[in-house]
Amino acid sequence: MNPGTLQPDRQAPLQRPGDRPVIELEKVSLRFGGQFSGQLGGQFAGQFAVEELSLSIAPGEFFSLLGPSGSGKSTTLRLIAGFEHPDGGRIRLQGLDLTGAPPHRRPVNMVFQNYALFPHLDVWDNVAFGPRSQRLAAPQIRRRVGEILEVVRLSELARRRPHELSGGQQQRVALARALVNAPAALLLDEPLGALDPDLRRVMRSELQRIQRELGITFLLVTHDREEALSLSDRLAVLHQGRLEQVGTPRQLYDRPCSAVVATFLGAANLLPDSSAGGLRLLRPERLRLSETPPQQGECGLRAQVRELAFQGATVEVRLAGRDGLAGRDGLALIAIDTSANLPENLCVGSELWCRWNHADTHRLADCPP
Amino acid sequence: MPASPRAEAAARARRFWPWLLLAPGLLWLLGLYLLPLLGLVPLSLSEPLSRFGLETVFRGRLATYLEVLQAYGPILWRSFGYAASATAIGLLLAYPLAFAIRFRGGRWQPLLIGLVVLPSLTSYLVRAIAWTSLLGDNGPVLALLQSLDLTAAFNGLGLLRDGRLLNTPTAVILGLLTNQLPFLVLPLVLAMERIQPCLLEAAADLHAGAWRRFTQVVWPLSRPGLAAGILLGLIPAAGDVVNPLFLGGPNERMVANTIDNLLLVQLQAPRAAALTLVLMALVTLAVLVQLRGRGLDGLPLP
Known part of the structure; x- marks a missing residue:
């Protein structure tokens, strides 16, 4: 890469000043062993899974939570979806305080890491599950399901069972099943983690296409920095349950505020700063x-x-x-x-x-x- | 290229191994189940030589089947009725129990499963005898009903007969029920074990409330366990000897008691054989209906 040219940030979505955030976390905390239903009860009891996390995600944004495993990014997503309830702090969705609301009363939908498709239902019924739960009229359900299957290009496979589909196809079903509910935000928990590298690249651009096409807010959890850097409008780096930094991919890559962010987003040379003390970051591609x-x-x-x-x-x-x-x-x-x-x-x-x-x-x- | 003799031998061994592993079970089934069962066919078509012995002579007499069906049809009907009632009530108890063990059991799950199986560790004969004292005229169950002033009401419902529990269908069905409860619970727990919690999370995420999560996810995915439970519960119950003998009176005899009586008391071996084969045919029919019906069909098995 030529170090002289700076690539501009990808066009950020139009944000009107009056838009209220779709997702707003205010000092959300969750300790292991308390409310937390995860597996790590005993050993980590009392430690924070997520500590005083404040985030605000704008409508239409593609936002990523990036961090190593155990950094609390999946837990954050589960807090927003309502599978975990915080020990402290508020969670607002579309301006409504839904801190204690159960998952089925929240205007967000999730794409699970292992997809969690219903094995006894075919593609169509999987996708129609949400609209049927919301008791939409049958013609409306038919129209919506048909449309979203077009968007994810699965119309041909509507009568297949999940186990008759490839990994990439299952992934699309999971996407369609969540998107058909027209959520205020789509939560994606390492959605590409289970796919092989080539398919990953394809699905990555698919995700981007679908997000642009529908204009829905995407909140992606990933430990893959390339994924986060290439897809996101903005991203947040989490480390040990705390928010390290939020910004555009370019900002975080070029101007990280800590060594953790600097090294997590890419290979980094950390040079001692002779004049002011501390460290200076020099990206390896700028070294000749x-x-x-x-x-x-x-x-x-x-x-x-x-x-x-x-x-x-x-x-x-x-x-x-x-x-x-x-x-x-x-x-x-x-x-x-x-x-x-x-x-x-x-x-x-x-x-x-x-x-x-x-x-x-x-x-x-x-x-x- | 021709295969080397060694490779050929290895291939032969590979083909041979599965049969070797199957052999003990197959021989067992053949020698101790299939052959005796087939032996009943000529016996059922024979006639007794005398009224005082078990010697028979083959006559190809099909009329025995007609006589047996006419004479013991009601008892067959009653046997399946008792078995079905016990299974139905058993499922009402077993389903919530299995659900609780699977989804609320947590780390107590193995212990809870152990407790379900525990009664089966005592002989079912001993259990039936224990029930006679529990359900007897001076037993705790009737004492409880009397202290609650429920005897008359239970009499009216037909659950008691003249204020007694022993020698009533209720007692027999209760006995059958305790026998089969573990066989209803265990397949259900196993089936529910395969319902990953993330499926319930996904359903909740897709705006399904608790009732819809149950009817649309848990129930359909636990149906293979239900089918297995019905088979494992219904079939042994229909052929039960001990419970009707100890807990029921002459009017609560089931088909196995009748077969026992025909052979050992009345010395009517052909009739006993015919009734046995009719029972076998009905049970086989029940299995086929279960297996071909909605039970295991159409469910993806991992």
Whole structure:
């Protein structure tokens, strides 16, 4: 990637100032062992699964919750769906306080990680389950189910049972079954986790297409950073039950406020900040490797190649600093570049210069959390 | 390429193994079930040689079946009636029990299942005798009914006869019920075990209230267990000997008692054989109806 050009953020949806948020969490907390119905009772009892989480998601937004497993992102989704009830804080959906409401009285629908399709019902009846629960008129149910099956391109398979479908098709049924209820927000719990990589890519763009087509708010939970970065209008990084940072993918990638966010969103070089203390983030694709020392206005460091990993379009180079002067000896560095930009005779053990522009680095903790 | 002798031997062994594993069970069924049952066919078509012995001679006499049906049709009818009543009441008890064990049992689930099975660890003969003292004229059950002033009401409902419990259909059905309860509960728990909690969450998420979650998800998915329970409960109950003998009077005899009586008291072996075969045919019919009906059909089994 050329470090000079900044790609603009993907067009954010039009937000009128008067729009009230679809989902609003206000200092929501949940401890293990209390109300929490999860499996982790004993060992973690008393610890927070989610701690003082405040979030606000606008209508039509594609919002992602990103975090490692155990960070509380799925729990947050279950709190919003109503499967868990918080120990503290408020949950508002479309402006209504629904903190204690049961799942079936909430205007949101969920796509489960394992899809949770009803095995005894065919595709049509699975999708019609929600509208029938809401006692819509039969012609209206027929119309809605028919339409949504068109949207997810499953009309041909309406009479199949879930076990007769492929993983990708089951995924579409789960999507249709939730979307047919015209929810205020669609909650997706690692929806692509069970699919193989190729299908993942297809379904990723499908998700994006469907979200644009219907204009429904999507709240996606994922631990896949590429998924979150490529799909989201905004995303939130969760860590140990706490919200680390919220922002657009570009903001979080380029200007993270903590090392946790910086390293979770991508490979990162964390350089000691000589002037102000603390750390500066330098993304590996902004690091240039060359035989020649840094020129005027550039920063640089002599380093030795420790590992080379060919990744197809790019090569990942891991290096160790050889700079005895500035206390950066042994500093682990990582560079990612296309093979064409790398010196030709590069091999493990070669020593060369790492060069970067100071403007490409970002001081962590420069932004409010 | 021709297969090596070793590979051929291995392939033969692979074909051979399943049969070897099946053999003990198949031999058992063949020798101790199918052959004796088939032996009853010629016996049922024979005539006794004398009134005082079990010797018979084969005459190809089909009329025995007609006589048996005429004479014991009501008893057959009563047997299936008792068995069906016991199974129906049993399911009313077993279904909520199984539901509670599966969805509310939590870590107590194994213990609860153990408690359900526990009564089966005592001999059913001992249990029937125990019931005679529980249900007897001076037993605790009648004492309770009397202290609650319910005797007259229960008499009116036909549950008691002249203020007594023993030697009534009620007692026999209660006895059959206790015998089959574990066989109703266990298949139901197993069937419900396969209903993943996330399906109930999904139903709730799709705006279904508790009643709709039950009727649309739990009930249809537990039906295989229901079918298995009915088979496991109904069939042994229809052929029960002990409960009618101890808990019922002469008017509560069931078909197995009659067969027993025909063979060992009246020495009418052909009639006993004919009645046995009629009972077998009816039971087989019940199984076929269950298996071909909505029971196991159309449900995806993992």
